[in-house]
């Protein structure tokens with residue numbers, strides 16, 4: 001029997017159809033405006049709580065849907081085919097915050113916070129990057145020092161935080177998953193611990209909303225400031241020094257779903273150029289009759305199909321909450337993000353001047369695609385990880 005790896009079960013197919021319909025009705029009509037105005041449609045994101053999509057991978061006991069990596073990936077693909085900026089805000093909330101808490105938080109933290117983030121009452125973010133440390137995660141300078149009463153004092157700045165602020169007034173994310181330096185281990189290596197910082201905690205504020213991004217302008221990106229921020233003992237996640245465990249498992253799902261977003265961009269770009277090439281005539285023929293246009297469409301199709309196969313093959317093999325799929329989560333993001341950028345570029349080329357303006361969509365997809373080569377790990381970091389992993393695990397090549 002033929003297997004559809006993008007929709008392996010009836011439940012997956014129904015989920016895809018539901019998200020596709022909802023996206024067409026609610027996401028597509030607002031995409032151009034929110035990109036142009038550099039605004040985040042926070043109400044639309046909150047409304048996804050009613051559909052059960054905000055806690056897609058979280059356990060049902062806390063308001064989640066307990067679905068798998070394929071489900072997570074397809075939601076990102078569908079949203080991104082209309083509005084990658086909005087999809088990025090969804091990813092920061094549902095994958096970087098909700099999923100992290102669902103798989104790494106303790107019972108008390110999950111009971112207290114997960115229902116709020118699954119319903120959309122609270123919007124979450126994840127703060128790893130800093131002004132002076134991105135790829136070099138261990139170079140972070142935000143510190144957390146334990147106080148006599150067991151609480152923690154956080155000091156430092158986090159940079160590029162998606163959903164870090166919710167509006168133009170600088171309203172901070174309701175809750176942030178923050179990585180901070182808490183000392184060094186016995187070998188002198190940086191020790192990182194994870195904290196849940198909630199809006200209203202003393203010393204937590206938005207430094208600035210970052211404007212004028214190339215793309216992903218429908219998501220808010222912010223600098224967050226922790227200035228003698230007091231975090232209660234109950235908001236330390238796991239044990240002291242356990243951040244690497246949290247980071248590694250969650251990064252794999254993040255990279256896969258970013259690749260899912262790339263797939264959405266590629267699919268939409270292909271759709272747009274295919275339609276346009278039939279509508280547009282030049283020199284008495286449809287432009288799709290020209291060999292040079294056929295190259296864009298033909299190569300775009302083949303790349304799109306290869307991306308789709310690799311994205312969903314990786315999704316079908318990834319068990320959420322378990323590390324160990326880094327080779328393919330890095331591999332698929334490395335391949336799919338650049339492919340999406342190339343296909344969006346082809347679409348713009350095929351559409352000529354029309355492709356270069358917002359109304360025709362591919363201009364926005366083209367700008368948004370570039371971020372996927374940087375955020376969640378740069379292309380170079382994926383190349384480094386893959387090369388390192390293949391040294392230890394060369395059998396992966398012949399398996």
Ligand SMILES: Cc1cc2nc3c(=O)[nH]c(=O)nc-3n(C[C@H](O)[C@H](O)[C@H](O)COP(=O)(O)OP(=O)(O)OC[C@H]3O[C@@H](n4cnc5c(N)ncnc54)[C@H](O)[C@@H]3O)c2cc1C
Pocket residue numbers: 092125126127128129132133134135136159160161162163213216221371374375376377378379380381384
């Ligand atoms: C729109 C947007 C949204 C984001 N959202 C979030 C978020 O929600 N949370 C969060 O924590 N972060 C977020 N980020 C930050 C993002 O993850 C970082 O930008 C990314 O990890 C790269 O870090 P950097 O910008 O500091 O670049 P750097 O790490 O300084 O890299 C600069 C260049 O050097 C290269 N380089 C660095 N080290 C090596 C090496 N060892 N070998 C080869 N080349 C190397 C890089 O690949 C890159 O080309 C976001 C960024 C953007 C732009």
